[in-house]
Amino acid sequence: MGFYTRKLPPAAYLHFAITQMKQDFGLPDIFYLDLWPFGPCLLLLTSPDAAAIPTTANNFPMPDVVTNSFDGNVGTTFIEATNGPLWKYLMHQLTPGLNSTAVKTFSNSIIDYARALYDRLEQCAEIAQPVEIQHDPVYRFFGEKLSEQAYKDTAHMVDLMLTKNSVGALINPVTNWRWKQEMNECLWRLEGEIQARVNARHAELQEQQDKAANTRAPTLLDRMLLPRVQSQLPLDSSHMKLILENAKGFIIAGYGTTTATSTYIWMLLSTHLEVLRKLREEHDRAFDSDFERTFELLQENPSLIKSLHYTTTVIHETLRLFPIGMTARQAPPNLTMLEHKGVKYLLLKNHLLGIMTQSIHYDPEVFEDPKRFRPNRFLDGDQSVPRNAYRPFERGVRACIGQALAMDELKISLLMLARWFEFELVDHESAKEPLFAHTDLDTKLGKHAFQVHAFTAMPGGSVKMMIRLARLPK
């Protein structure tokens, strides 16, 4: 294993090494990997059917290592860190606020945000300045933007997590102490701002309970506050903690994932011009080649984005190549054996089930010619993809609850930007020879082809893209 991991940049996701090892040695669908003394003993599930065992065929709990990874930052009552009754309670409160009907009510704010992004890119294009494209699903929790400082603190927390996940980076006690200080400072400011908003909104809801209860699309914050207000229960410290930790979790889960995916889309489009051309053709057909007209049409009828089939496949294909990381589950305590294709796998108490999405997405027996960025493979919808094979949002009851929102955000931003801007990746140091045989994307995207581990996976190295106004055919 060391032979493969040594090639990777610091804090890189192990999935590149595991996928290559599996392919080189023809390892079976399920195999053990003992990371002692650096990590847990993993039972890796590397085929669609094997991955289905703890997720769709059963609902195995989130393991302690996931819960513990949220300790001291987001907090262990964030929905993703929970199991059992608390998870059920949070699901019940939060998921209706992110289902596809609720997400439709966000369309106008997503369009406004994409418009602001368009204006900013136009300015960057004029002064030829490299730019990073960010998304703002944070907004959906509170119904309003957070302060600039809150976004800076979130970004800094992501950097700090990246340092923490780089092997050996915090061995020095002084560096470790400084790291904790910085993390605590960010948390202190962010939590202060969130608490102030929660208290203000709680007071408002107490005053106008009836009006708030009839709101067609309450924000996630209102969904967590209203039942208490209606039952005249106080906003005690344990409920405040629950809201605070879930708000932080949504900021981190929503911000990093969508921004990283969007960054990969722009990188891939900048190196696959044929895909970009087809994407633009679809936008012209479904909307207009004029920006203001497209903007108007979108505002009048946001559900027109449903007709953007090719755009959807571009997002799916990007997420196939760059899933946000490994997911893990813990077998229930009474289960001592896992059976798959007639083979029995012994399960010890400390064994962690690792769902290897990246290995599945790059398996030539599952996806034809998996190295290639070929959005067309998704054009026939689910029929072209084997069951349980495509899992960037994970599957089963613990799948991502923000996926409808993420898809709409990405579609709208692609529609509003791809037609009018050219993106060029700079300072990416593209490789002459691929580092691993299962992917050659490092020959195009350089150091960014290897995802690194902050809270979720993101491109390695700071991504810089030059923006130019696109020369449009008459």
Ligand code: HEM
């Ligand atoms: C492209 C964007 C996104 C990707 C690829 C993504 C991916 C995922 C994945 C793979 C999981 C499962 C994690 C696991 O099983 O350990 C997950 C869970 C989750 N995601 Fe996302 N996500 C995205 C965007 C979002 C957004 C925008 C939000 C919120 C606004 C969000 C909120 C959540 C939450 C709360 C969970 C935990 C659900 C639970 O534990 O029951 N995600 N996401």
